[in-house]
Amino acid sequence: MDNAESGLKQHLERLDELFSTRPDLLQALRFMQLMVNNVIQEMTALPDLRAANTDLGIVADQTAVVEYYRWLTYLLLLIFDLVICLTMCLGMAKQSRWLLILIMGLVMLSMILSWVSLGAGLATAVGTSDFCVSPDKFIVNQTKDLITADVAHYYLFCSPNLPNPFQTSLTICQRSVTTMQIQIQNLLRLTTPIFPSAEKDLLGIQRLLNSTEFSLHQLTALLDCRGIHKDYVDALIGMCYDGVEGLLYLSLFSLLAACALSAMLCTILRVWTLMGTRDREYDDIDEEDPFNPQARRLSYNPRRNQAMLFGGNPRYENMPLIGRGSPPPSYSPSMRTPYMSITEAQIRHFGTDFQI
Numbered sequence: 001m002d003n004a005e006s007g008l009k010q011h012l013e014r015l016d017e018l019f020s021t022r023p024d025l026l027q028a029l030r031f032m033q034l035m036v037n038n039v040i041q042e043m044t045a046l047p048d049l050r051a052a053n054t055d056l057g058i059v060a061d062q063t064a065v066v067e068y069y070r071w072l073t074y075l076l077l078l079i080f081d082l083v084i085c086l087t088m089c090l091g092m093a094k095q096s097r098w099l100l101i102l103i104m105g106l107v108m109l110s111m112i113l114s115w116v117s118l119g120a121g122l123a124t125a126v127g128t129s130d131f132c133v134s135p136d137k138f139i140v141n142q143t144k145d146l147i148t149a150d151v152a153h154y155y156l157f158c159s160p161n162l163p164n165p166f167q168t169s170l171t172i173c174q175r176s177v178t179t180m181q182i183q184i185q186n187l188l189r190l191t192t193p194i195f196p197s198a199e200k201d202l203l204g205i206q207r208l209l210n211s212t213e214f215s216l217h218q219l220t221a222l223l224d225c226r227g228i229h230k231d232y233v234d235a236l237i238g239m240c241y242d243g244v245e246g247l248l249y250l251s252l253f254s255l256l257a258a259c260a261l262s263a264m265l266c267t268i269l270r271v272w273t274l275m276g277t278r279d280r281e282y283d284d285i286d287e288e289d290p291f292n293p294q295a296r297r298l299s300y301n302p303r304r305n306q307a308m309l310f311g312g313n314p315r316y317e318n319m320p321l322i323g324r325g326s327p328p329p330s331y332s333p334s335m336r337t338p339y340m341s342i343t344e345a346q347i348r349h350f351g352t353d354f355q356i
Contacts, residue, residue, distance in 0.1 A: 004036050007208045008036050008209075011208075014201050018201075019195070028183055032205075035179055035180045036180070042176075046169050047165055051145075051147070073117075077113055080110055088103050088268065095275060104269075118255055118258065121254060128240065128244050128247065129244060131240075136157070155229060158228075166223045170223070173216055174213070177212050177216065181213070184202055184205050
């Protein structure tokens with residue numbers, strides 16, 4: 001449009017002054033001026049896309065930054081959970097109460113973080129899924145104030161059955177430029193011998209027309225739907241398939257981590273209960289109980305045992321019981337029955353040889 005509005009019109013005005021004496025040449029210039037106006041009109045009739053100036057590169061960069069911090073957060077959370085597991089094993093092995101208290105606090109904190117990450121992951125997955133149900137309709141509604149619906153449908157679907165909203169204007173512009181190029185070639189051949197000073201303007205118009213034709217080819221390629229539609233489909237696949245699947249895996253990780261931490265907390269509480277029960281049982285043990293390990297250690301000294309048996313008098317420690325007036329041992333009826341049964345069994349086995 002800049003070439004048509006400024007450069008071409010200036011050259012045509014100077015040529016109009018030079019060809020003022022030739023009506024046939026003026027008619028050719030009028031025809032070229034009509035073609036220039038057609039180009040300007042069709043360029044103006046193209047859908048205005050300047051309002052849709054959202055830079056998707058900035059959106060992609062912001063998404064990459066968010067994804068990096070998301071990955072770093074989940075990695076730190078995993079390392080934090082592993083540290084808690086190792087610390088819990090150490091606390092259970094050492095049976096340290098203060099270490100178990102510290103672990104319970106860390107487990108509660110990690111559980112809160114896991115549930116928060118689970119909620120964030122599910123919320124993002126649900127929101128993304130809602131968008132992926134009908135992304136085309138969502139984009140058309142969001143861009144209705146920026147571009148027309150036919151332009152949005154052309155890029156979103158890129159179907160051969162849909163008309164190209166730019167094709168008519170671009171075709172008219174290309175035909176107009178081609179017609180003007182033919183006219184300029186004819187004028188160069190006819191007017192150069194008669195009007196040598198017009199050659200400079202005619203060559204300038206030819207250069208502008210060549211530049212305009214090249215720009216039109218570039219514009220046609222840039223406005224084609226296939227490249228943008230391919231990028232759009234790739235973005236939808238990455239978001240609605242890989243993205244949602246990744247969010248579900250992250251939510252599953254958060255759920256499993258929360259369940260594992262809950263089981264860990266129950267285990268710590270059980271260990272705490274068993275430690276309290278063991279301490280109470282140790283407090284209830286009698287020191288004089290012969291089955292008490294401490295009593296066993298005390299009874300390891302044989303001289304102390306003998307002193308306890310003989311009332312602490314060392315004079316009777318090494319003397320036999322015979323002749324000391326010691327009463328015979330007494331047996332209860334319950335003790336006598338197995339003793340007698342054992343004696344009778346021995347008699348049947350060995351006979352009466354050893355019977356007294």
